[in-house]
Amino acid sequence: MNYAMALDYQNCINCKACETACKEENGVQLGSHKQRIWVGIVEGTIFGKPYMNFYPSQCNHCIDAPCVSVCPTYASHFISGGIVKVDPSKCILCKGCMEACPYDARFIDDTMVAVDKCTFCDHRIDEYGTTACQATCPTKVRLFGDLDDEDSDLVKLLKTKRFFFQKEHASTLPKLFYIVPDDEPYARQSIGHNTVIHTWDEFKPKYDAARDRRSKEWKR
Amino acid sequence: MKVEISRRRFLQSSVALSVLGGTALGATNILANNSTDIKSDTALMKKIPTVCEMCVNKCAAIAQVKNGIVTKLDPNPYFPKSKNMLCARGAAGIHALYDPDRLKYPLIRIGKRGDGKYRRASWEEANEYIKEKMVKILDEEKDNRSCIGYCAGEGMAEHTYKSFMADKFGSSNFINHASICLQTTVSGYALTIGGYGQADLDNAKYVIMAGANRAEAIVTPDTMDLFKRTRGRGTKLVVVDPRFTNTVAHADKYLAIKPGTDLAFVLALTYQVLITQTYNRTYVKNNFNGFEEYKNHILQNEYTPEWAEKITGISAKEICHIASEFMANAPQSIYYQGRRSTFAKNDFQLRRAQAIFTALGGGIDVKGGIVFGRKLPLGSHDINIPMYANAKERIEKGAAAIIGGSGSWIAWRNMVTEGKTPYAIRGLFVYKQNPMLSVPNTAKTKKMLEKLDLIVVIDTMPSDTAMYADVILPECTYLEREDPIKSFAGVEPAIILRQKTIDPMYESKPVIEIMNGLAKKLSKPLWEITKKYDEDVQEELSELESGDTEEDYYKDNGFDLADAFEESQEHINEHMFREKYDEDAWKTLREKGVYYPFMDVSFEKLDNNTYKYYEEYEKNFTVVKLEDESQQEEMDTCVNPKDIAEIRRKFSTPSRKIECSLASMAKKGIASMPTWEDKDYVKVPEGKFKFISGRHAQFTQNATQNNIMLLELMNENFVWINDKDAKFRDIEFGDVIEVTSKVGKVTIKAYPTAKIVPSTIFYIHGFGAKSTGMTFAHRNGASDNEIIEDRIEPVFGSAIMHDTIVSIRKV
Ligand code: SF4
Ligand code: SF4
């Protein structure tokens, strides 16, 4: 099992149902900077004409997660499926992981006095097969699934689409797959020049090798 | 261009809420590592299907209830209208239930109106208080029941309240949200094509959305359908708006328009398709009434694209291009109806012109066009309605050409405020509505409330309006009650049921019980008044046959006000449903929260994001009766939407056809055909601004304003001002601005942006509560209706929302 998520970000309307559902599902601390999930907005004008792109985002559950490597107390750890979690009882709030994460995915939960972040809703995978943020989304931006399962809806989708990652250059082997829009102009408007575009065939061996290298750390 | 996102927040200052700590619902992640605890958790968990009431859409939800506490609201996949989603408001419904500021028990005013001083009372005391006042008022008004007005916000229990106030108590002065919302567009489409219909955005190929903002003003299933299909994915979306909204972010084409000029845009589109003869001529021949007259009207008035360019700011070339694309994609082309409307005085004409333009392409009652769908039948629930000879007709009948059963809020309020009513209005019952924030010109609403002898507010929250009540009756929230069962018309019709997820908290009650208690209290004392003044009743009583008692007459003729509210809602629902469907269907509805025929065979989960509800051939795209029923077979075998569209129909209009010209309107002084009147257009004087308002995906008007979860997403509103206009005035982001109109003044922080046309300012409706009972919403930004002028359009008396001129000043 190697859990990941595809995001058809072109569908996103920035309604923030995902943020709200995540907070309710996971009892995330209140406060607008306490987010496991967010929508990045890039807006500006081109020749005086406004444009606006939405990039829904959360923890990438990186295969080479720097937040796990940097953690002195093993509070940040992998569980099965390669999900990155924090054990609040071991967290000493050194904030090393918050520094290490290229995605700014971590924050301090003052009620637990520990770092908190997205868990891929691991507590509900068995029952629902999906996360709270995916389930609630009006335009169905997200698709959660298992990269190791060739029959999963996720892999089926990735085989038919091209995709890219945010900040791939940070080399953490992230697992939020942003689906390249079929519409050329929209793709051009919303994907940076230097972004590398991937296909499943080219991508899979690299991630399989990385998984084999790291998965001994993925305990239950 | 470089796109790398790490910045999470934009334009969202942090809410000072972290002091509250985590929600009480944080159990999940604390227990997540302990598998034994999870098991015992599951054992305590109940999942109850219900229906969201955070806005008007009524999405199906599943409440997770643990130990009597609602811990999570999940989307319910079974409902074809909501397609397995809950928006931010829907997910945050828990915080409507557990809002610490909720109204907890009946309250009786002890201070001055508006100052918020109340004492706790029992239901008995509160009802007694209302009774004493009502008896006195009704006696003085000689049993004219209409001397007590009543208003309501939209909701599944609205009808229960209405059947008490209108049918049993007998007042004709009802006002609901229609005249401050969608009256003009609903009626404009209904009178032109026979119904408001539903835009089939799942199949449309071309959509013009003008003024509507489906990414931020969520409407189901429109929002879910549309944004999966824009920009190269099946639908071409043209958005016409003075603002660059989240909807515009998805548009294939964006046209920035001057507010109040949409009608000129539609008329020019119409001109263009008439002159180029690109409309569907067979369709027009078969299904239009008064086409030649309309054509001559458009051509003679020379509503050319060049003419419209000067008015709207949209280039003539663009108008020609859109007209041709629209017709090339017809009949799967829609000029989207819109919801909260009445932008300008001509709004009814605007909506008529939109409907006729869509029909010129044949996009009515056809897949991918505006469709009517079917509705699944429900049984009836009869009530015994008494007749009151002295109850007068509603006061504002003459305020506009057609004042319907839902009234004109502004006309009604102004008559009361200015003392110009044909008879005295002495009291007001308010259910789930907040006219202090929702009706233009707040100062006048306040004046009206100060004048009345009795104000009763039924609500869940201490709103600005509640602060003017003599008696406040606490309703329970939607999660604590069963509501009347509801059947939803559509391409894929279904019946839904809102079930109670937990018992009502504190001393709150569902409306049906509130009405029952009040009715029991009022019934006999008011009957005495009827006997005293109602000559019809007196006569009939004097003619009672021997053996019949007065009590029999009272009961048989519906004067027992409580008799309609004695059965439980659960019982009424079962009865209404079982009249039409069998026991198994009832079980399905209770278990799944949703029912439609053959659900057990056709419902299918395709993947975690997609569900199938009806088989394609069972969907109700084309439902209007044909003129020649022998053509039904032809219709059923047709595959080309154009051929389907062209077959002659019998629309639900007087002539059974698309109505180009409404002669009946002309008699009332309303133009029979959509006409642009230069004199009605409100120009913006140099240095001033036009004020426009709108909605937001994280709030529902002012109803969700105190919800802590939603306030994290946006905790105050900002005024949008064109960046050049702002620069000229040295206004920067966050500067406090005073906005002044003829009727009021507010202060609000500035948001200079290129996303709004010049000479126009905007802020979101629903903010700026003044009630100190609303801890979190109190004074967070500005209320639009403090500055919107109280003007009405001439057809239905609907509030004109976007014609107020304001000046601004940095403070
Ligand atoms: S719920 Fe979906 S559409 Fe809404 S903000 Fe999240 S990802 Fe975007
Ligand atoms: S996104 Fe950040 S927090 Fe998540 S695994 Fe990667 S480095 Fe760690």
Ligand code: SF4
């Ligand atoms: S997967 Fe779960 S924890 Fe992660 S962002 Fe989505 S809802 Fe939150």
Ligand code: SF4
């Ligand atoms: S759209 Fe949102 S608030 Fe409205 S009913 Fe649906 S879930 Fe509830």
